[in-house]
Amino acid sequence: MSLLQEETDDIRSREISVADPYPPKDPTGLLRMVFLMPFGHAYSLMCNGPMSLYDLINRTPRVPAIAERAIQYECLVREGNRLTTPDGEPYRSIESAAPVGEADVVGISVVNSGDLHSVLRLLDLAGIPRRTTDRTLGVHPLVVGGNSGLADPEPLADYLDVVALGEAEHSLPELLRIIHAHRTNHGGEASLHERLARVPGLYVPSMYACDFLPGGGVSAIRPRKRTVPAAVRAQYLTVADLHPAHFCYPITDGTAAGIHPVLGCQHTCGFCNLGVPDFRQTPLSLLTDYIDRLEHHRVRQIIISAPTFTQYKHRRALLEHIRAYADRAAAEGEKVTTIIGSIRADEINADYLEAVTELGEFGHLFTELNLARARGIITIAPEWAASDLVALYGKTQKRERVNKAVDLCRQSEHVNTIMLYFIVGAPGERPADRLAIADYAHAVRVRLGHPDGTVIVKLHQFMPKPGTPSQRLRMTDPDVVKTYGDQIGERLRELVGEAEYEQHYRVLYGETSRMHLEVVCSRGDRRIGHVLEDLYDAGTDLGTLSKNQLRDALVKRGLDYDRHLRYMDDPVLPWHTVNHVNEAAEREFAAALATREGQK
DSSP states (O other), X not given: OOHHHHHHHHHHHHOEESSOOOOOOOOTXXXXXXXXXXXXXXXHTTOHHHHHHHHHHHHOTTSOEEEEEEOOOTTOEEXXXXXXXXXXXXXXXXXXXXXXXXXXXXXXEOOOGGGTHHHHHHHHHHTOOSSGGGOOBTTBOEEEEESGGGSSOGGGTTTOSEEEOBOOTTHHHHHHHHHHHHHHHTTSSSOXXXXXXXXXXEEOGGGEEEEEOTBSOEEEEEESSTTSOSOOOOBOOOGGGSOGGGTBOSEEOSSEEEEOOEESOSOOOTTOSTTSSOOEEOOHHHHHHHHHHHHHTTOOEEEEOOTTGGGOTTHHHHHHHHHHHHHHHHHTTOOOEEEEOOOOGGGOOHHHHHHXXXXXXXXXXXXXXXXXXXXXXXEEEEEOSSHHHHHHTTOOOOHHHHHHHHHHHHHOSSOOXXXXXXXXXXXXXXXHHHHHHHHHHHHHHHHHOOTTOEEEEEEEEOOOOTTSTTTTSOOOOHHHHHHHHHHHHHHHHHHHOHHHHHHHEEEEEOOHHHHHHHHHHTTOOTTHHHHHHHHHHTTXXXXXXXXXXXXXXXXXXXXXXXXXXXXXXXXXXXXXXXXOOOHHHHHHHHHHHHHHHHOO
């Protein structure tokens, strides 16, 4: 038996379907879709976008396809940038020994724009030609991309046949029906790509032509056919239209499973895309029934995956339901742990904190995945230490609200760690604003008042996100942002002393190499994909990529790194086809930030 078969057999033996079993589907004549995920098994189960669509396809008789999953198996061999299977056997899915490259459709989820190069690795691993022009319909799979890493889909425009924008519970089944019909009767006069381009929520890059500008950017993007829409809007659906697996992890490995109580956010901040879709709340009964199923299967870790959990109107009832499960498990000598996403300080109240701390064992997802200690932690995101900067970006986390939340934490003997999220390198920011982050962290620990209290400062570089009012704003060079992080850490050491800093504080910030890639991938044109391919083929370590390496690769394609850092005043943005942000609002926002930045 091969290593790959042993691993997939082991995965299947450990997996538990939390929902009811799938109704049988005769695969004869049906399409085969494989979701490719660049993660190990446990983390792949947390990818609710592809996992919910996987469940939807297999559970819906009228969708003419079966769905499978292929992940980054432990037995895969890393050779530079590439992954290969042991002994050269075909890369397969968890469910089938048939090669992934023989599927009819593959779906690739990209969470972060700095990881776009993972698409090249996955296509190579599956033996699928990378570029759309090198693939033959009926011989090679149609390649569909999705998720937030493709907010600007243009860097991978020559590599993805289709990009599903927003929630794909309607658009993906329609895509599969069109492909199935095309395979059986060739779909009439229109080409397959042309027919797919007419589906709301599906962006088909090959159906659009670009006029490129020197150094980067475009002067125009236009449809190649009159039947192709000039603009494509992301699809966001009602709760009734969403599949239940969109809210609850459909499969568990027996150790952990999760829920999504809310979608979107009730607030709209200038730098964040959480507020782009309408805010929606999951029916409580759907979540409590799911928790009961987890108890039945003795799944002892529950992940509440929601960036704005405090906005869920039934949070108290949900937490009480989880606590009742935890109490029953404790009576059997077992422990239930709840891991919570982020919460807003201005939405923390005594009722919420009491309900959380009564769970007994609780933590935060970032700490669970990245730090040794993950319990008794509350996460607060002030984003900036300067109150007027907070207001300019549309945040509501005023200092008095944060103080109120910390006061509540002080009254609780269970909360001894506070993680503070801050953004650095943003337009409007002044040097004193950055150093004030250290003072802010110190003040929070003093206010917390616990002798063993810890404050973790998590710094994020400001990255303008396509689809938000900040999308045209300038970026700070990530190498410079790294020095900002060092300065904040040094300032905090000076304030509290070396011994106290080492015992009670941590300052964390992201990987500079990924930030350099995000500079060009988050809002570049479709030539960026060729740069990534050049670096990938040259064997450049994309995990430790320097700015000079990236700059040299860009120059070879006629592109300028610094052009991607600037304020983007071009009339047409590279992601013009999917852009729906009001230009007047963008200009007003940029002017207010520039005025503030110029003040002393």
